[in-house]
Amino acid sequence: MAVARRAVLGAAVAGAGAVGFARRSGFSPSSTGSAGADTLTFSLWGADTEIAAFQALARAYERRHRGIRVQIRLESYQQMYTNMDALLAGGRAPDLFRCDYANLGMYSASGQLLDLSPYFGDKERDAFLPALWKAVCHEGKPYAVPHHTDTTAVLYRKDMFRKAGITSVPTSLDEAWTWDEFSEICARLRKKLHGVYPFVYGWQQTGAFRWLTWLWEAGGRILDDSLTAPAIESAAGLRALRFTQDFFREGFVPPNSSVKSAAFPDSLFTAGTVAMSFAGDFLLPTIDPALDKDLYGVTFQPRGRTAATDLGGNAVVATRTTENPELAADFLKFLANEENMARFCEQTVVLPTRRSLLTQPLDYAVRPDLMPVYAEQATALTPGMTEQVAIPGFGRINSALQDELEAAFVNRQPAEVTLRNIAASTRTALASA
Known part of the structure; x- marks a missing residue:
């Protein structure tokens, strides 16, 4: 996994932290503390720049949703899925976790992930590249959000x-x-x-x-x-x-x-x-x-x-047992909105999964002059290819x-x-x- 040498995501990712946003969006923080319904737990692995980017996004989300906390739990890639299987089996799974496309199918097919169908309308689904949206679906239902890809x-x-x-x-x-x-x-x-x-x-x-x-x-x-x-x-x-x-x-x-x-x-x-x-x-x-x-x-x-080309990159998922599915789904949307996805991809030198971003010049931290070739190469990936990889x-x-x-x-x-x-x-x- 690569390590980009550049400062972590800053205030540009944070957006406007508005007082009372939690009330306006329908989220009601409880008083249960760090492990209650007002806390989202998010397990992930990553290079230093990826971890810094996720942490900055978590803090930005907290500023926009006063009283809500996003707790990041770091794993090694080598142990990620072994640990996740144990947590899921023991009823101690996090609210959210990072998952590569090749492993996603076994979780979505086994009923362990939150069905995101109620939270993503047709317009929101169409904002993603068809091949990448296909990769997160099982039997026609989305069980993840395609966060980024690489090729x-x-x-x-x-x-x-x-x-x-x-x-x-x-x-x-x-x-x-x-x-x-x-x-x-x-x-x-x-x-x-x-x-x-x-x-x-x-x-x-x-x-x-x-x-x-x-x-x-x-x-x-x-x-x-x-x-x-x-x-x-x-x-x-x-x-x-x-x-x-x-x-x-x-x-x-x-x-x-x-x-x-x-x-x-x-x-x-x-x-x-x-x-x-x-x-x-x-x-x-x-x-x-x-x-x-x-x-x-x-x-x-x-x-x-x-x-x-190949299907690289990772999705982000919510587990079926999360105590607050609406909040979990909203955080997934936040991670993958146009602004935040662009910043994450720029910082970590990976490709976006939103159609609109592939036509925009992104300010990549390393070799932005080479990235258009990667972006064009990624267009060779079709839904027929991704569906063969994303199976259980x-x-x-x-x-x-x-x-x-x-x-x-x-x-x-x-x-x-x-x-x-x-x-x-x-x-x-x-x-x-």
Whole structure:
């Protein structure tokens, strides 16, 4: 997780703290103290800048709602869901928590989250990008608010490209390299640069799901249209897997950068080990201090039969057992209103989920000149892609992707066997969800 180096959100996020706002909005603070109905508990993990941003927003909300307190509880990402499962099972869940899209489905499908349908009208729902709103819905009902997203684009070293005689890169999504063109670029870099690999991809550990971008670009799916059966055993699935296996066979990527590796794309890129890095925008704050800004740029992910990208970022949810659902829903709206979402995204270098903000120039804390490419890349994400990730049981599917892709890349497990194993694990995950 990236750490942006900039001052925390200040008074601009706070808005106008009006006396009596709680009465006008229908919230009646009780006298039960820090654990009563006048307190919202909010569990989250995050980098320093994310935590500072959430804390500033919590204080701003308190100023606007006199007598109401927002209590932030910090967790590590590694323990977040284990702890949350225990709290939910024990009836001690917080009012709200942060949840990534890949884990959201298991909570919304199990009846543990507050149905937000009564609190978001059609106009409010339409303010969000369709693909991101689809990601927070289960059986047509929203159980979260899409707070922000991130996506992957291709960072490249300008000095290494010049040395290899590569003088231009695609400047729009429509002009992105084809798979064949990308392979040619990689072959040229491998030939011209000694001791440097052409690129690294960000599919390490729980990021294994980012491989799906290649599957979608090939015209494939991991689930069928009904989302009830695997669909990865297809011609498109074979093409995507064989193409990505070639990254290792051809020496296009470092051998230690596979799915279960601890070598992440930002560190390999800043170390000069690779000429390109498929990296999320949230990594820019860790990359930028290590490299002169004139040394690297960004371009779009290659295109297959279509353009695609991954579903990154996080949603915010309220638990079904919250004592004050109206207040919890109002706080979620506050976090995701246009002004607060813009400030959060600027500070933490992630992308907004509101339609209106994608067309506005945001003052990002790091490399605002690169962020328009990420914003355009994010438009390749469709509701049909996000619905395959936001299902109950996707966490188990992601674990299967880690195991099977590792076997395919490192141990050269045949593509047909790999797809068969992923399909079998997907059936098990769907049956147990």
